[in-house]
Amino acid sequence: MTRLVFYVAHPVAPSEDEIEGALARHMANPYAFPISMANKRDIAQAVDNAIHANLTGAMKWLSWLRCSFPETTFIAPWIADIQSGADDSDPAARERGLIDCCAVVERCDGIVLVGPRISTGMARERDHGLAHGMDDSTPEDPVQTFAVYDLVGVFQVDEPGWVGSGADRRPISFADWAEPFRQ
Numbered sequence: 001m002t003r004l005v006f007y008v009a010h011p012v013a014p015s016e017d018e019i020e021g022a023l024a025r026h027m028a029n030p031y032a033f034p035i036s037m038a039n040k041r042d043i044a045q046a047v048d049n050a051i052h053a054n055l056t057g058a059m060k061w062l063s064w065l066r067c068s069f070p071e072t073t074f075i076a077p078w079i080a081d082i083q084s085g086a087d088d089s090d091p092a093a094r095e096r097g098l099i100d101c102c103a104v105v106e107r108c109d110g111i112v113l114v115g116p117r118i119s120t121g122m123a124r125e126r127d128h129g130l131a132h133g134m135d136d137s138t139p140e141d142p143v144q145t146f147a148v149y150d151l152v153g154v155f156q157v158d159e160p161g162w163v164g165s166g167a168d169r170r171p172i173s174f175a176d177w178a179e180p181f182r183q
Contacts, residue, residue, distance in 0.1 A: 007101075007108045008065060008076040008147075009126065011119035012088050013048030021050075033133030038139035047089070054115070055082060061114040074112065077104055094121075102128040111128070118152055 011174060023046035065074045078101050087093045098121055105111060105125050110133075115123055126148055133146020 003071070003073050004109045005073045005107070006065075006147075007055075007076065007105050007111045007125065008058070008062050009111055009113050009122040009127070010061060010075050010076070010115040011054050011117060011122065012051060012058075012082055013094075013116065013119065013121070014047060015119075018050040018053070019046055032110070051082070055079060057115060065112065065114075071152060073102075074128065075104070075108070077101070082089070098124055101125050105129040106132045112149045112151060114151050116153065 023043060058076060062074060062076050062079070065072075069162055077099060081097055081100070082088060086098070102125060108129065111126050111129050113126060115122075118126075119121055129146045130148065134171070
């Protein structure tokens with residue numbers, strides 16, 4: 001069986017803005033201290049809430065891609081890693097996770113970047129795929145075989161592309177739909 005396999009990358013660690021937003025929501029109680037006086041427990045809870053929101057967003061993207069483009073395989077193995085207790089805030093654990101992710105990316109046909117922003121981990125995965133996705137059958141003129149689709153901030157999850165009309169209406173293939181966004 002020949003199928004395209006794409007790695008789905010989405011931010012895990014929250015940005016400073018996401019942490020501040022989660023902290024503000026966490027401390028919405030009118031009797032809470034100002035954000036500048038938040039204690040470590042409140043900040044840790046805000047970070048956990050932001051990570052949970054990012055994982056929820058990543059799973060929505062993965063589900064949407066898989067349902068919308070059944071002829072293509074989309075994977076995000078890092079989701080299971082994070083959900084099984086990997087601590088993305090521990091630099092050693094994060095590095096181990098990124099090494100594993102890059103090993104998986106090497107075996108994929110490309111990467112789909114989704115979510116609100118491109119994190120440093122996503123950029124590393126993308127760049128690793130590009131570096132390892134060269135067809136070196138012609139060393140003087142190698143061909144890039146690793147596809148990058150940057151969908152960060154481009155589409156709403158609930159509105160996949162469609163082609164045709166009436167009885168011929170069908171979801172557009174991933175390759176046709178994403179071609180304008182290929183880097």
